[in-house]
Amino acid sequence: MQNVIAFVEHRKGQTRKVTYELVTEARALADRLGGKAHAVVLGNGSTALAESLKTYPLDIVHVAEDPDIDAYLLDPTIDYLEAAARAIGPAVVLVPNTMYGRDVASRLCARLDAGMTADVTGFEVENGRVGCVAPKLGGVTITTCAFKNCEYGVVTVRPNSFAAQPGGSGASIEQIAKPASKTYAMKIEDEIEEASSELGLEEAPVVISGGRGLGGPEPFQTLLKPLADALGGAVGASRAAADAGWVPYSLQIGQTGKTVSPKLYVAVGISGAIQHKVGMRSAGTIVAINKDATAPIAEFSDLVVVGDAFAIIPELTKLVETAKV
Amino acid sequence: MRIVVTIKLVPDLNAQKRIDPATKRLVRTGMETVLNPYDEYALEAALQVKEKLGAETTVTLLSMVPETSKETLRKALAMGADDAVVLSDETLAGSDVAMTAAALAQALKKIGFDLVICGGLADDGSTGGVPGALAEHLGVPGLTNARHLEIADGRIKAQRETDTGYQVVTVSLPALVSVTMAVGEPRYASLKGIMGAKKKAMTSLSAADVGFENRAPKTELLSFAAPPARTKAKIVEAPDGAAGAQAIFEFLRERKLV
Numbered sequence: 001m002q003n004v005i006a007f008v009e010h011r012k013g014q015t016r017k018v019t020y021e022l023v024t025e026a027r028a029l030a031d032r033l034g035g036k037a038h039a040v041v042l043g044n045g046s047t048a049l050a051e052s053l054k055t056y057p058l059d060i061v062h063v064a065e066d067p068d069i070d071a072y073l074l075d076p077t078i079d080y081l082e083a084a085a086r087a088i089g090p091a092v093v094l095v096p097n098t099m100y101g102r103d104v105a106s107r108l109c110a111r112l113d114a115g116m117t118a119d120v121t122g123f124e125v126e127n128g129r130v131g132c133v134a135p136k137l138g139g140v141t142i143t144t145c146a147f148k149n150c151e152y153g154v155v156t157v158r159p160n161s162f163a164a165q166p167g168g169s170g171a172s173i174e175q176i177a178k179p180a181s182k183t184y185a186m187k188i189e190d191e192i193e194e195a196s197s198e199l200g201l202e203e204a205p206v207v208i209s210g211g212r213g214l215g216g217p218e219p220f221q222t223l224l225k226p227l228a229d230a231l232g233g234a235v236g237a238s239r240a241a242a243d244a245g246w247v248p249y250s251l252q253i254g255q256t257g258k259t260v261s262p263k264l265y266v267a268v269g270i271s272g273a274i275q276h277k278v279g280m281r282s283a284g285t286i287v288a289i290n291k292d293a294t295a296p297i298a299e300f301s302d303l304v305v306v307g308d309a310f311a312i313i314p315e316l317t318k319l320v321e322t323a324k325v
Numbered sequence: 326m327r328i329v330v331t332i333k334l335v336p337d338l339n340a341q342k343r344i345d346p347a348t349k350r351l352v353r354t355g356m357e358t359v360l361n362p363y364d365e366y367a368l369e370a371a372l373q374v375k376e377k378l379g380a381e382t383t384v385t386l387l388s389m390v391p392e393t394s395k396e397t398l399r400k401a402l403a404m405g406a407d408d409a410v411v412l413s414d415e416t417l418a419g420s421d422v423a424m425t426a427a428a429l430a431q432a433l434k435k436i437g438f439d440l441v442i443c444g445g446l447a448d449d450g451s452t453g454g455v456p457g458a459l460a461e462h463l464g465v466p467g468l469t470n471a472r473h474l475e476i477a478d479g480r481i482k483a484q485r486e487t488d489t490g491y492q493v494v495t496v497s498l499p500a501l502v503s504v505t506m507a508v509g510e511p512r513y514a515s516l517k518g519i520m521g522a523k524k525k526a527m528t529s530l531s532a533a534d535v536g537f538e539n540r541a542p543k544t545e546l547l548s549f550a551a552p553p554a555r556t557k558a559k560i561v562e563a564p565d566g567a568a569g570a571q572a573i574f575e576f577l578r579e580r581k582l583v
């Protein structure tokens with residue numbers, strides 16, 4: 001496993017920050033392993049996106065545009081990705097740890113007879129062997145896991161864990177040959193955008209999260225959203241808020257919901273039950289705004305402001321907006 | 326129609342979880358073991374389908390666990406599953422995602438299925454890798470992260486959650502789905518359900534029974550450590566909004582977050 005392949009998640013050629021983190025780390029890891037750094041970009045818009053990735057220090061960007069890739073869920077994507085990986089040879093494949101990325105990684109793992117490590121935040125290399133570092137068990141343990149008995153290792157990488165750094169002298173672009181034709185079963189009939197933010201919760205560098213203390217659905221829009229926008233982040237919620245129907249379950253952070261580890265997590269009116277804690281405790285900085293100084297959230301926060309969130313947040317939003325201009 | 330729900334058994338949320346330095350495996354004894362919370366949603370989704378489609382539909386549980394933990398599955402039988410199959414074998418201890426998915430696939434081929442329903446994430450390993458890998462091994466459509474399911478005439482229509490919304494995908498059975506918690510709150514077991522569960526069948530299969538022998542995991546835990554400790558929180562009383570906002574803003578600036 002000398003080579004490194006970054007799988008580029010995008011939509012019609014539009015991609016997000018995690019892509020640049022992945023391709024930058026692909027280079028760094030390939031150098032430590034003495035191999036080449038590759039990226040794979042598939043589907044509508046990938047030729048243009050591959051062209052723009054030339055500003056990153058990759059060796060080869062593999063592309064395929066085929067209407068099937070966009071029309072069907074996963075199967076054609078996995079076919080092309082497998083074809084590229086087989087042509088490249090033994091490799092570590094980096095995939096973003098997003099909802100889509102996890103699907104790609106798990107399917108690819110079975111297809112390539114590969115090992116899989118998940119939610120990885122760092123790499124250690126010893127004697128040419130890759131150790132994947134990941135927080136586990138709700139953040140109480142940091143594990144280092146390596147591959148064995150396999151030619152490929154598939155890694156889901158936690159967004160915001162690696163720096164994105166342009167550079168290099170321009171990758172070459174190669175077309176992936178069309179895999180043997182197949183009939184695909186999972187036709188995407190409809191695709192509906194619901195989120196108020198472009199950024200998935202798991203990718204957001206800042207998460208502003210609300211709980212029971214917000215008292216209803218409106219403050220998520222009127223109070224938290226403007227602060228999230230000002231800080232370039234996304235809005236999340238506790239189980240209590242999702243159970244009350246104030247926000248959809250897709251925003252719930254914690255056990256049976258999403259695990260996030262943004263650089264900044266602001267918990268607003270959230271008591272900090274263990275169900276919530278396991279989904280956010282490995283965030284970089286945790287700020288709690290709570291009326292109750294003894295709420296459990298105080299035990300794993302960096303700053304606790306005891307006061308009225310409804311008064312504090314609009315003022316804070318103004319300060320952040322002013323600082324930006 | 327036969328629905329199979331995959332259920333992992335995991336340490337209770339409040340248990341002090343730790344890894345044994347000698348075996349490099351999660352310690353699973355001496356603490357309460359529970360149904361993986363996510364898998365209760367998978368079971369709830371299965372029971373909803375069964376209610377709709379009627380008596381010809383059966384719900385079977387499939388769990389790869391040590392024989393000694395299998396009684397925990399009674400709770401899922403009490404919720405309404407019809408029977409359980411336990412894949413249990415010393416050679417499966419220490420399984421990783423790749424080995425778990427391959428072993429479960431063999432078991433599923435043996436017992437037969439029209440629809441497999443998985444949880445989205447296990448509370449302990451939390452890779453989320455098993456459902457997708459399982460669909461691949463089975464060679465059936467894998468509709469992961471479904472928040473709503475409709476089944477009619479041998480077809481399943483799912484709303485699949487994405488990072489920014491949802492997709493609609495319809496496939497013919499057999500298929501695999503994994504669910505999100507939006508499918509509905511898992512039901513409680515009734516007293517009748519609890520009494521009935523004691524008599525429900527639990528079949529044990531060995532690795533040899535499902536034709537899964539001489540396999541090895543593809544990952545290995547090299548080491549583990551406690552995360553760097555967070556220093557004790559700074560606590561600021563905010564008499565008004567402006568003071569609270571100022572305190573947070575200063576703090577974020579110190580940490581270069583604004």
Ligand SMILES: Cc1cc2nc3c(=O)[nH]c(=O)nc-3n(C[C@H](O)[C@H](O)[C@H](O)COP(=O)(O)OP(=O)(O)OC[C@H]3O[C@@H](n4cnc5c(N)ncnc54)[C@H](O)[C@@H]3O)c2cc1C
Nearest residue numbers: 117331332389420421422444446447450451452453454455
């Ligand atoms: C701290 C820790 C770290 C680990 N890191 C890794 C790693 O990096 N790579 C790796 O390959 N393995 C890892 N493992 C091992 C992994 O947890 C187990 O192999 C497990 O059997 C499958 O993965 P999962 O727990 O992530 O399940 P997930 O993929 O998160 O589970 C999703 C769903 O699959 C079904 N399912 C999963 N396991 C079973 C089962 N035994 N029986 C029935 N249904 C099941 C359930 O429906 C579940 O909701 C780790 C384990 C621990 C304790």
Ligand SMILES: Nc1ncnc2c1ncn2[C@@H]1O[C@H](COP(=O)(O)O)[C@@H](O)[C@H]1O
Nearest residue numbers: 389390391412413414415417418419420
């Ligand atoms: N004796 C066993 N029989 C069947 N499955 C097991 C056995 N021991 C552990 N497992 C499963 O293997 C995976 C890894 O478990 P562990 O090695 O205990 O972390 C989990 O899915 C366990 O449920």
